[in-house]
Amino acid sequence: MRDKKMRNKNMENKKMGEQEMTEQVKMYFKQLEEKSKDNPMLRIYEASGFITRFLEPVFKTPNGIKGDAFCYMLTTMAGISVAVTAKENSGKNMLENMGDSQYISRTKLETKSGTFWMGDSINKYLYDSPLSVWNMVISLYRKEKGKYNVPDLQLTISENAKKIGNPDVRIWDGTCNPYTEINNAKTTYENVIKKLEPYKLQTEEYPSVFAFALADIILKVEGIFPKDQNCLKMSMETMMFYAHMDV
Numbered sequence: 737m738r739d740k741k742m743r744n745k746n747m748e749n750k751k752m753g754e755q756e757m758t759e760q761v762k763m764y765f766k767q768l769e770e771k772s773k774d775n776p777m778l779r780i781y782e783a784s785g786f787i788t789r790f791l792e793p794v795f796k797t798p799n800g801i802k803g804d805a806f807c808y809m810l811t812t813m814a815g816i817s818v819a820v821t822a823k824e825n826s827g828k829n830m831l832e833n834m835g836d837s838q839y840i841s842r843t844k845l846e847t848k849s850g851t852f853w854m855g856d857s858i859n860k861y862l863y864d865s866p867l868s869v870w871n872m873v874i875s876l877y878r879k880e881k882g883k884y885n886v887p888d889l890q891l892t893i894s895e896n897a898k899k900i901g902n903p904d905v906r907i908w909d910g911t912c913n914p915y916t917e918i919n920n921a922k923t924t925y926e927n928v929i930k931k932l933e934p935y936k937l938q939t940e941e942y943p944s945v946f947a948f949a950l951a952d953i954i955l956k957v958e959g960i961f962p963k964d965q966n967c968l969k970m971s972m973e974t975m976m977f978y979a980h981m982d983v
Contacts, residue, residue: 815978847901
């Protein structure tokens with residue numbers, strides 16, 4: 737069922753934002769580029785806002801926003817942004833850490849359910865840097881809500897390691913099959929990335945962009961989740977699983 741919904745969302749995404757830039761929009765991006773030279777976080781923040789505005793119409797209904805589906809989509813894309821960025825920067829990260837005997841390069845893990853990737857080049861964008869997805873989402877959440885209900889990083893890593901390669905694994909509180917949804921999720925991610933081209937983002941900035949967007953949506957929609965579901969915990973667990981999948 738969710739596969740079908742995601743395919744429909746992909747088709748709608750392709751129809752959005754096809755018009756050429758106006759002179760006013762061109763001026764906006766020119767000014768943003770200049771301001772971002774001194775403050776790169778500005779373009780990251782602006783790009784994250786574009787993502788939520790771009791995707792929101794897909795999830796709008798007469799009764800309001802489909803918060804569960806919107807949050808899930810941003811969660812998958814945040815995870816994929818980690819996987820893609822680690823893949824593209826694997827060689828660069830290896831050179832930067834050549835003298836570090838403890839550095840673990842990006843390593844392929846073949847399982848009965850397909851290929852997964854492990855290593856410090858993934859961890860860097862996942863949780864092991866100030867601008868990683870985990871740190872940004874958790875920091876933004878704590879700023880608004882405090883430490884209440886914040887998931888434990890080490891426990892999440894341990895639990896995720898047990899899930900990798902298990903064909904019976906279901907994510908998003910046991911409702912979604914990541915193995916059947918990864919291809920549609922990647923297509924959606926690629927469509928969004930194309931729309932972000934005017935922001936002239938650096939490769940390493942994409943995980944931060946999706947982290948900002950994900951944190952924003954979690955804070956906006958967690959109130960509509962059933963009381964027995966922890967929206968933040970579900971999001972971070974799902975994001976981490978996708979971050980290790982083959983893209």
